[in-house]
Amino acid sequence: MKKHNIMIPKPRSNFVKVECESCKNVKILYTYGTKTVLCPSCNSELLTNTGGQAKINGNIIETMD
Template structure:
């Protein structure tokens, strides 16, 4: 499975979280619950700032 893990920063609470770039489910912030990314069938649609790519495969 090819894909990237990315570190994102929530715009509401500034929490940083790592998620899979091809997320199959909606990803919510673990702290405040706002939506960080939604699935599109390929690369996830990331709604917040991407801080870094953690691992590229």
């Protein structure tokens, strides 16, 4: 029996739990189409808006769809 591999485009928008590299503060970020997000405790850039999939600057602990 032939298995069909239908490619369903995965939604690129998801949430990630990111730990700040500077102060270890953990924040949940939405990674798509948002503005730049700063760490609330040390003002490091946690997420940089690139116009599409955002760039995460901290340590990704967990991703949540």
